[in-house]
Amino acid sequence: MHVVVLGAGSLGSLVGGLLARAHEVTLVGREPHVSRVREGGLELTGAYDERVRPDARTDPPASADLAVVTTKAFDTDAAAEALAPVALDACLSLQNGMGNETTLAADLDCPVLAGTCTYGARLTEPGVVACTGVGEVVLGARGGGASEAADRVGTAFDAAGLHTTVAEDMPLRLWEKLAVNAGINATTALARVENGALLDGPAGGVARDAARETARVARADGLDLDDETAVAAVERVAEATAANRSSMLQDVEAGRRTEVDAISGFVAGYGVETPVNATTARLVRAWEAARDLR
Ligand SMILES: NC(=O)C1=CN([C@@H]2O[C@H](COP(=O)(O)OP(=O)(O)OC[C@H]3O[C@@H](n4cnc5c(N)ncnc54)[C@H](OP(=O)(O)O)[C@@H]3O)[C@@H](O)[C@H]2O)C=CC1
Numbered sequence: 070m071h072v073v074v075l076g077a078g079s080l081g082s083l084v085g086g087l088l089a090r091a092h093e094v095t096l097v098g099r100e101p102h103v104s105r106v107r108e109g110g111l112e113l114t115g116a117y118d119e120r121v122r123p124d125a126r127t128d129p130p131a132s133a134d135l136a137v138v139t140t141k142a143f144d145t146d147a148a149a150e151a152l153a154p155v156a157l158d159a160c161l162s163l164q165n166g167m168g169n170e171t172t173l174a175a176d177l178d179c180p181v182l183a184g185t186c187t188y189g190a191r192l193t194e195p196g197v198v199a200c201t202g203v204g205e206v207v208l209g210a211r212g213g214g215a216s217e218a219a220d221r222v223g224t225a226f227d228a229a230g231l232h233t234t235v236a237e238d239m240p241l242r243l244w245e246k247l248a249v250n251a252g253i254n255a256t257t258a259l260a261r262v263e264n265g266a267l268l269d270g271p272a273g274g275v276a277r278d279a280a281r282e283t284a285r286v287a288r289a290d291g292l293d294l295d296d297e298t299a300v301a302a303v304e305r306v307a308e309a310t311a312a313n314r315s316s317m318l319q320d321v322e323a324g325r326r327t328e329v330d331a332i333s334g335f336v337a338g339y340g341v342e343t344p345v346n347a348t349t350a351r352l353v354r355a356w357e358a359a360r361d362l363r
């Protein structure tokens with residue numbers, strides 16, 4: 070399979086690097102990373118210790134069997150635009166936040182699959198990506214149900230040694246992941262605490278309320294996500310990643326734009342009363358606006 074990875078930063082380089090063990094891979098990213106990969110290959114460190122040799126460039130090739138999108142959610146429009154002229158059999162988003170698949174499907178003439186990913190990745194220097202946690206990719210039809218494209222992609226990911234599950238209930242899984250991110254990301258970014266501080270610290274109630282609100286919005290969207298399941302998912306992830314600084318906290322600490330619009334902002338923008346998500350979204354957006362990041 071020829072796989073093009075659009076947005077080869079941390080996650081895209083890790084997933085693309087692992088796929089390159091079994092497939093032809095083209096990483097599409099930024100300089101100087103792409104030149105370094107082209108010249109000396111991509112080094113996988115952390116949980117892995119190997120060098121792979123994907124192609125790397127700043128613009129997509131004319132065709133590929135599969136595009137894997139790993140830009141930040143606020144760059145999905147640009148990713149869709151870059152992929153629109155590419156002849157593709159399928160596209161898969163592994164991004165966090167809600168709405169990415171809809172944005173991609175509006176521009177692409179191929180099935181767009183939904184995915185969630187619990188692998189951890191960090192681009193430590195150009196040409197080198199560290200795997201900070203071996204996790205799982207779950208993928209499937211974005212509207213749910215069986216999908217031949219999802220089966221093909223699942224088989225290809227398995228062949229490269231990525232832990233992969235093909236699921237027929239992606240809408241529910243996306244909402245549950247959104248509840249985890251709405252609970253953990255904005256709360257830890259605003260309180261400047263590690264994920265584990267939400268288990269019994271004073272910010273824990275905010276995270277649990279944000280997850281309950283997300284479940285309420287999921288139910289308004291027709292999904293069967295109850296409050297207890299959403300809260301339990303937040304607690305399970307906060308415990309499993311207790312020492313982590315969430316991606317939103319890392320973005321704030323590095324002075325970078327966050328994915329708040331696709332997480333807390335998405336929940337708050339649904340037309341259901343969600344005062345906690347509305348407040349956390351407004352506060353993170355205020356921080357971004359004060360730094361001219363939006
Ligand atoms: N890192 C992780 O461990 C995990 C991340 N995720 C999710 O995956 C997504 C990506 O995260 P992450 O890898 O950390 O982010 P990064 O910022 O490290 O990677 C995204 C990369 O895409 C590049 N990019 C954006 N637009 C384009 C374009 N049109 N053409 C080429 N390159 C482009 C960015 O460049 P530039 O910045 O210069 O625009 C950046 O290098 C997010 O939604 C995140 O929440 C999910 C699970 C784990």
Ligand SMILES: CC(C)(CO)C(=O)C(=O)O
Nearest residue numbers: 253310313314315316317
């Ligand atoms: C699961 C969690 C909350 C882990 O930190 C994450 O996805 C993130 O930080 O974006």
